[in-house]
Amino acid sequence: MTTFLAEWANILLRWAHLVAGIGWIGTSFYFIALDLSLKKRARMNPGVYGTAWEVHGGGFYHVEKYMVAPKELPEDLIWYKWEAYLTFLTGFALLTVQYYFNARAYLIEPDLWNARPGDAILVSILSLAAGWFVYDRLLCRSFIGRNTTLLAVSVFALIMAFSYLFTHIYSGRGAFIHVGALVGTIMAANVFAVIIPNQKKITASLLKGEDPDPSLGATGKQRSVHNNYLTLPVLLMMVSNHYPILTNHPHSWILVALILVVGAMARHFLNRHEAGDPFQKIWWTLPVATAGLAVALVMTAPAPREATVDGVQVTDADVLAISARHCTACHAAKPTHEGFAEPPKGVVLTDVAKLRQYAALIDQQAVKSDAMPLGNETGMTADERRALGAWIAAQ
Numbered sequence: 064m065t066t067f068l069a070e071w072a073n074i075l076l077r078w079a080h081l082v083a084g085i086g087w088i089g090t091s092f093y094f095i096a097l098d099l100s101l102k103k104r105a106r107m108n109p110g111v112y113g114t115a116w117e118v119h120g121g122g123f124y125h126v127e128k129y130m131v132a133p134k135e136l137p138e139d140l141i142w143y144k145w146e147a148y149l150t151f152l153t154g155f156a157l158l159t160v161q162y163y164f165n166a167r168a169y170l171i172e173p174d175l176w177n178a179r180p181g182d183a184i185l186v187s188i189l190s191l192a193a194g195w196f197v198y199d200r201l202l203c204r205s206f207i208g209r210n211t212t213l214l215a216v217s218v219f220a221l222i223m224a225f226s227y228l229f230t231h232i233y234s235g236r237g238a239f240i241h242v243g244a245l246v247g248t249i250m251a252a253n254v255f256a257v258i259i260p261n262q263k264k265i266t267a268s269l270l271k272g273e274d275p276d277p278s279l280g281a282t283g284k285q286r287s288v289h290n291n292y293l294t295l296p297v298l299l300m301m302v303s304n305h306y307p308i309l310t311n312h313p314h315s316w317i318l319v320a321l322i323l324v325v326g327a328m329a330r331h332f333l334n335r336h337e338a339g340d341p342f343q344k345i346w347w348t349l350p351v352a353t354a355g356l357a358v359a360l361v362m363t364a365p366a367p368r369e370a371t372v373d374g375v376q377v378t379d380a381d382v383l384a385i386s387a388r389h390c391t392a393c394h395a396a397k398p399t400h401e402g403f404a405e406p407p408k409g410v411v412l413t414d415v416a417k418l419r420q421y422a423a424l425i426d427q428q429a430v431k432s433d434a435m436p437l438g439n440e441t442g443m444t445a446d447e448r449r450a451l452g453a454w455i456a457a458q
Contacts, residue, residue, distance in 0.1 A: 067404055072160050080153035087146035088294055094143075095291045098284075099338030101128055108133075130280060136269055144259050151251035154301075158244055162237060163187075168402060168437040170237040178232075186232065187241060194225055194245045195252045203285070218289070219323060222246065226319040235310035235434060236303065242319055243300030246293050253286035291334070295326035308363050311432030318362065321355045328352035365431060370457040372446070377454040379415045385451060386412045389429075389441040422455045430455065 101113030112130040116123065162170045166180035176183070202208060202217050225245050229238035261279040268275040299322055303310050309318050328348040335345045371377070392400040394412040410424065411417050418425065428435040429443070430452040436443055 069160065069164065070404070073157070076153055076157040076160060080150065080157050083146055083149035083153055087150045088298075090143045090146060091287070091291050091294060095288065095334060096337045097126060098128070099334060101126075130277065136266060140266075142259070142262070144254060147251050147254035151247060151255075154244065154247055158187075158240070162240065165402065167440065170233055171438055172232075172234040172237070173439065175234075176232040183233070187244075190225060190228070190241070191245055191248045194221065195249055197221055198249050199252070199256070208285075219320075222323060223316065223320055226316040230316045230319075234438060235307060235312075235315060235432065238315065239300055239303040239310045239319070243297050243303070246297040246300065250290045250293055250297070253290055257286045258283040292327050292330050295330050296323045299326065307428055307432035307434035311434050312363060314362065318359055321359045321362075325352045325355040325359075328355070368452050368456045370453055372450050372453045376457070377450045379454075381450060382418055382454045383415060385443075385447050386418060389436050389443045389447070392441070393436075419458060422458055425451060426455050 097115060097117075100115045100117075102115065103113055107114060108127060110129050110133055111127045113128055115126045117126065118124070163180075163184050166183050170183050170187075171178055171180065178186075198218065198221060202214060202221065207214050207217050222242065222245065226238070226242050229241045232238075233241060261283045265275040265279050300319075309315060312318055328351045332345050332348040332352075386394075390412045392398060393403050394406050394410050396406065396411055396413070398404070398406055410421055412421065412425070430448050433439060433443075433448070
């Protein structure tokens with residue numbers, strides 16, 4: 064019953080996280096695109112920075128942006144904040160259910176750091192808090208934050224430093240999900256601790272009849288742009304547990320760097336294209352993104368394999384024995400592993416026909432990477448992985 068309830072908690076939290084995240088990403092993409100489409104016009108209301116005309120759903124919209132705020136605010140002012148808050152809350156709850164409650168299986172990698180679950184969880188929480196502190200206090204609020212290029216390089220270096228840490232203490236999937244959680248925490252905290260409080264201060268000043276501090280709006284815009292450029296990389300981090308070719312690469316922290324570069328370049332191209340920039344001004348983003356992707360492809364390309372191990376052909380019986388030792392506790396019609404009531408993804412590995420059917424998945428999860436068994440709790444050896452690879456190569 065515990066496994067059944069945990070599975071449903073995972074399903075519902077993942078669903079809620081996706082719904083909230085889609086809402087947050089949608090508003091982020093929309094408002095950045097709106098900002099970039101604003102134009103100065105001959106006739107605009109006092110205090111208006113720019114306007115945009117848009118068409119959608121059979122109607123036309125005329126949008127005005129005030130850099131600080133108009134002299135009077137309507138009672139029905141709309142605040143966009145709960146999508147960000149709920150994305151973070153559901154994401155952290157999902158991190159708890161999936162990785163904290165199952166730290167031995169999903170988070171801890173004994174060959175890197177044979178930690179107690181409590182220690183691994185404590186480092187996780189402290190690292191997320193530390194990442195926000197360094198980003199907010201030591202980078203954005205310092206002299207670095209006044210130089211866009213220097214700040215971008217510094218934030219990249221910050222994420223890379225934590226990526227290196229995570230990939231050297233946690234499992235492959237645990238490391239990547241923590242990079243995503245770190246970036247997601249920074250993004251949500253930008254909304255909760257900077258963007259919305261600044262907007263509230265501006266509103267309070269207006270209600271008192273005072274002139275708002277224009278730096279509050281500028282800071283909020285800066286953090287909003289950061290969130291926009293981090294969105295594409297963090298999305299791939301959040302689904303990375305499906306791709307051990309990324310998470311279990313021996314230099315996966317370098318792949319994180321490439322994902323950041325490719326995602327940021329793609330986002331910059333789309334942003335500036337939406338703003339109407341000529342191709343001549345933004346063409347350079349495409350070869351940079353292509354180069355980053357090419358390096359990732361080369362890094363993850365599979366090495367050729369022999370169909371034998373030490374000149375000896377691996378038999379079906381050999382592979383069945385390996386599967387019985389390391390796979391069938393979970394991947395059986397009725398798993399004996401306490402964490403699973405059903406075989407994960409419906410994959411059953413109890414006979415040769417099934418092993419052949421799922422050979423590509425086995426190769427990806429247990430030969431080209433050590434993603435399986437989870438946490439290598441059964442102690443699968445390098446020789447056994449080579450034997451599996453040789454058997455698959457001979458099929």
